[in-house]
Amino acid sequence: MTNLETTFIHGAIREGYADKKGAVNVPMYLSSTFHQQSIDEFGEFDYARSGNPTRNALERAIAELEGGDRGFAFSTGMAAVSACFMLLSSGDHIVITEDVYGGTYRFVTKVLPRFGITHTFVDFTDLEAVRAAVKPETKLIYIETPSNPTLGITDIRGVVEIANDSGALTFLDNTFMTPLHQRPLDLGVDVVIHSATKFLSGHSDIVAGLVVTRTPELSDTIYFIQNSFGSVLGVQDSYTLIQNMKTTSVRFNEEARVAMKIAEYLEAHPLVEKVYYPGLTTHPGHAIHAAQSTSPGAVLSFNLPNYEVAKKFVEAMKIPVFAVSLGGVESILSYPAKMSHAAMEPAERAKRGITDGLLRFSVGLENEDDLLADFAQALEKAAQP
Ligand SMILES: *Cc1c(COP(=O)(O)O)cnc(C)c1O
Numbered sequence: 001m002t003n004l005e006t007t008f009i010h011g012a013i014r015e016g017y018a019d020k021k022g023a024v025n026v027p028m029y030l031s032s033t034f035h036q037q038s039i040d041e042f043g044e045f046d047y048a049r050s051g052n053p054t055r056n057a058l059e060r061a062i063a064e065l066e067g068g069d070r071g072f073a074f075s076t077g078m079a080a081v082s083a084c085f086m087l088l089s090s091g092d093h094i095v096i097t098e099d100v101y102g103g104t105y106r107f108v109t110k111v112l113p114r115f116g117i118t119h120t121f122v123d124f125t126d127l128e129a130v131r132a133a134v135k136p137e138t139k140l141i142y143i144e145t146p147s148n149p150t151l152g153i154t155d156i157r158g159v160v161e162i163a164n165d166s167g168a169l170t171f172l173d174n175t176f177m178t179p180l181h182q183r184p185l186d187l188g189v190d191v192v193i194h195s196a197t198k199f200l201s202g203h204s205d206i207v208a209g210l211v212v213t214r215t216p217e218l219s220d221t222i223y224f225i226q227n228s229f230g231s232v233l234g235v236q237d238s239y240t241l242i243q244n245m246k247t248t249s250v251r252f253n254e255e256a257r258v259a260m261k262i263a264e265y266l267e268a269h270p271l272v273e274k275v276y277y278p279g280l281t282t283h284p285g286h287a288i289h290a291a292q293s294t295s296p297g298a299v300l301s302f303n304l305p306n307y308e309v310a311k312k313f314v315e316a317m318k319i320p321v322f323a324v325s326l327g328g329v330e331s332i333l334s335y336p337a338k339m340s341h342a343a344m345e346p347a348e349r350a351k352r353g354i355t356d357g358l359l360r361f362s363v364g365l366e367n368e369d370d371l372l373a374d375f376a377q378a379l380e381k382a383a384q385p
Pocket of ligand 1: 078079101175198208
């Protein structure tokens, strides 16, 4: 049994594409259609929406990495999320974590109700509240852990038990951890979803989504939806993602190591009111996270006193890109209230701790002393009246 670091390097070519000519990289099959040998005998591939050898290699690699039955590559993370919701039908009900990704929130609140699919948002750090929200028509419990942007932790095993008692499926958005550090299918989750735009691609170059299913029945249904819905990942982006995923462990582990240093630095700083990072023992989900994951990750959030201080801080930071998104080799500083969670009503934002002083930081691969010095000088400027 090989370790995941090794599978990240060799998975696509070994599991997905045995090249008879010996290429060490999966070739790009820029072909929309495939020649068939005879009128009644078709080959493995016929049309690239239904399957393409480059995309297939990526799909087999992610299935292997998550320990699932089958993998699927989509054009974006939201295409992956939306395709999975298509497992549901009119009349079905979803129990979903209240601090879910902003795009998922928008889909669940603005699109699914038009198809007769209802939802209840719940604080998933409270398992009793999750159990209480389940109705006879609940078909899905939707988890995101650690969550965005306040890094809330859901007890995955606990939610799976509730779902098993009620006959509902569980989906888990694993974007913040990658399979390297969290394998939800091993804990009984049914479907794992990734925005591969983030840590798996890791270079802020492509948008992509991945899905892995636990059972052959779910695989057949998701395959049927993927082929019907049609939002597959293109060949060149599939190639880029295969290449970028090879370095996931060195990137993620170094970024997480420095994230811990920055979290400790911020926690000790007088201007910072609160730090959200599951690696800190002061984080309420610290123990649960450690029991289901092997890294606290490379994203942290922190509270400055108000909008004015946050604005001064953002303007003074020199190294990070000030942008939406996360998981790149460059550090990314973002302001959730006006960026990732702008689609959410102010009252809903406040309930989730997304205040006007909240900032999120995704740690990149810059030198750790340079990053800490940048924080120090920016916080000093932000503290000035
Ligand atoms: C970015 C993100 C998504 C959406 O992915 P896209 O690739 O932007 O469509 C979903 N979930 C989480 C946790 C994300 O960070």
